[in-house]
Amino acid sequence: MEEMISFLGPKGTFSHEAASLLGDNLVPYCTIPAVMESIDSNQCDMGIVPIENSIEGPVGITLDSLAHDFDLNIVGEVIISINQNLIVNPGTKLEDIKDVYSHQQAISQCHNFIEKNSIQPHYAVSTASAAKSIIGDKSKAAIGHTKSAELYDLDILLKDIQDVDNNETRFVVLSKDETDPSGNDKTSIIFSIYEDHPGSLYKILGIFNEYEINLTKIESRPSKQGLGKYLFFVDFYGHYKDNIIKKIIMEIEDKTYFFKVLGSYPEFK
Template sequence: MKIGYLGPPGSYSHEAACQYSANVAKDVQLIALPTFSAIIEGVERGVIANGIIPIENSTHGAVAVAMDSLVNLNNSTVCGEVVLNIEHYLLSANGVDNEIKYVFSHEQALGQCREFFLNRYPHIEFIQCGSTSQACELAKKNGSTYGAIAGKPAAKLYGLKVAAENVQDNDYNQTRFLIIGSTPPAPTGQDKTSIVFAFHDDCPGSLFGVMKAFATRDINLTRIESRPAKHTMGKYIFYIDFNGHAKEEACQAALQNIAGQVSWLKILGSYPSGPISKPTGQ
């Protein structure tokens, strides 16, 4: 069984993939892929059985690029979720923090550590790269004046030393990952459903109508986000997660009602709600 994640090895996506794979199968091969689109394409084409992508962080919010890629789900579905505690470390070749002038990391990791660095290392310049593990590769390659923000396991993997621990702004720092697969899970009674939709036109009460479809059926929303539609200024698509499975009667009725209000609606998947582990700060 092949599971794709955002590589190289040592990224938080790699950690989440390890956590997920430990519970699903004995014979698992983890495949590092360069982009979220490559992960979804791999599942869509049947090259990998599952893909895992980060979708939101408790400190920095939505992972926008990953969210945008979900619209491309056609032959695949969201079939699970994993919540990972995130502890960031400042890593460098020699572990001497006062030598570091530049720090590489993924956009999300940099955003989650910005206040810490402004207060403690205001001279350090952030440089965005593709993943936290790629940040480690770059820091190792460029010498002791360059550092990386990444997880502690990545230090050993890339031969780096810890210059500072727990550099995230928020100790209650967690990232939620979605599992993409080809087989929709059966209802468990403790499920969550993810949808995406857009309206015909921007008019008063449009979003209220969708919210009402859930509220009148006592369906709890766990997340709502908007993203630019990318074809006209002021046009958006909306992502909603809610408690329940799309096969349940109340959820079916809500989705049918919403389908009559919007220009298009896609059910990204119904899946078991993942356990939320205890945050680092507790």
């Protein structure tokens, strides 16, 4: 039986595109925590959620949910280019458009285009729902994926209207299962330090330097335990079943107040 894969819906979004790279048996959910809950409750075998964008930065709800709410493993990653398009009703011209609708991140990614053309931006739940909301009104446009236009028989008036060309979003694949080493892996961890004093974080990161392990990302998030208290999300090369990585994990765990391995997974190519 084909695995069921949950994703942040609806269909026609960039999350839908990322999920389609994993399989065909796709189930949309309306929030990131709902995607994770679908895996935790065994409704789906795996799920995919956005974790960071090259322009807008980390997706906070994904990081917070992984840290506090769910014990799931990251078993893969997918990186896709985000090319934003101006979606309109058939026959619409640029000068007809007064309002534009899209997800908050898409609006932010196309700020220069919107301002240059004096169009009023409005937030929508998703790029696909934005496309649906403009049907039949030539004074309104949406910003989003080409699939959103296809779903509702709309046209692409202009392609690639995002402010920055190298706009990419990284998604992580979540499961209750674990992965075996592939020889080209990354590991993700979360930790918090005991006290906020000089050198605390440096001592942790120095462990990676000692073993010559390359970090690919470090991100901080409020721990929700008060001002000045943070969780650190770190990605680095290697698999947690590798002997060197096992030593690193043990040393970090001894020096931290909170520690969690989010998973090891093949690097996306």
